[in-house]
Amino acid sequence: MGLLEKYIKQCRKPSGGLGRFIGRSMNFGHSGIRCWGIGHVSIKPAGYILDVGCGGGKAVSELASSCPYGKVFGIDYSEDMVELSKKVNRKYIAKGIVEILHGSVSSLPFKDNFFDLVTAFETYYFWPDLINDLKEIKRVLKPGGKLLLVNEVYKDDKFEKRNSKWVEMLNMHYHSPGEYNEFLKKAGYHIVEINNNPKKNWIAAVAQK
Numbered sequence: 001m002g003l004l005e006k007y008i009k010q011c012r013k014p015s016g017g018l019g020r021f022i023g024r025s026m027n028f029g030h031s032g033i034r035c036w037g038i039g040h041v042s043i044k045p046a047g048y049i050l051d052v053g054c055g056g057g058k059a060v061s062e063l064a065s066s067c068p069y070g071k072v073f074g075i076d077y078s079e080d081m082v083e084l085s086k087k088v089n090r091k092y093i094a095k096g097i098v099e100i101l102h103g104s105v106s107s108l109p110f111k112d113n114f115f116d117l118v119t120a121f122e123t124y125y126f127w128p129d130l131i132n133d134l135k136e137i138k139r140v141l142k143p144g145g146k147l148l149l150v151n152e153v154y155k156d157d158k159f160e161k162r163n164s165k166w167v168e169m170l171n172m173h174y175h176s177p178g179e180y181n182e183f184l185k186k187a188g189y190h191i192v193e194i195n196n197n198p199k200k201n202w203i204a205a206v207a208q209k
């Protein structure tokens with residue numbers, strides 16, 4: 001396996017030294033899309049928020065800075081990302097407003113109706129059972145709570161060629177805006193908005209329980 005392929009394959013579940021490097025790179029490299037994505041929801045200063053597939057933990061810190069009276073949880077199935085996220089968020093963890101957990105989107109260690117907002121940046125492509133995983137997120141959302149899915153790749157003819165090689169390498173599933181609409185509805189959500197940036201091939205979908 002070449003270095004590029006090794007690097008790309010790590011995005012699915014970053015681990016070891018290379019994984020930690022990738023986690024830190026994503027903290028930096030995803031800042032533009034994170035900022036654009038978060039702009040599609042309002043953050044309650046005393047809200048309860050979960051970031052699924054939190055990777056290097058930068059989204060958790062950014063959410064926590066807007067949520068000083070609430071609590072932000074991050075969860076990731078890579079133990080190395082959990083450790084990195086804990087490091088990146090140590091200031092907020094010490095204040096008691098952030099908690100990072102090891103676990104999968106398919107079985108979230110939270111009670112029903114707990115969160116005001118669940119975010120997922122650049123991770124849904126890898127979930128093992130999309131509809132059931134979205135239903136699991138819906139379970140932990142409060143009635144009226146929102147899910148924000150933000151991704152820097154969506155299915156679009158213009159980008160098909162550019163993306164196809166690494167989409168295949170990562171065995172990731174990705175969708176068109178119309179398909180987001182369908183799968184979110186199938187999982188039982190009301191669609192609030194599906195925004196895409198055709199120049200960048202970015203997408204932010206907001207759905208409500």
Ligand SMILES: C[S@@+](CC[C@H](N)C(=O)[O-])C[C@H]1O[C@@H](n2cnc3c(N)ncnc32)[C@H](O)[C@@H]1O
Pocket residue numbers: 011012013014026027030052053054055056057059075076077078081103104105106120121122123126127128
């Ligand atoms: C491409 S990285 C994105 C990380 C971070 N959200 C960001 O935007 O920088 C995908 C992350 O999702 C995590 N992940 C993938 N599948 C997961 C699952 N089934 N449950 C929990 N985390 C998962 C990976 O371990 C990885 O940290």
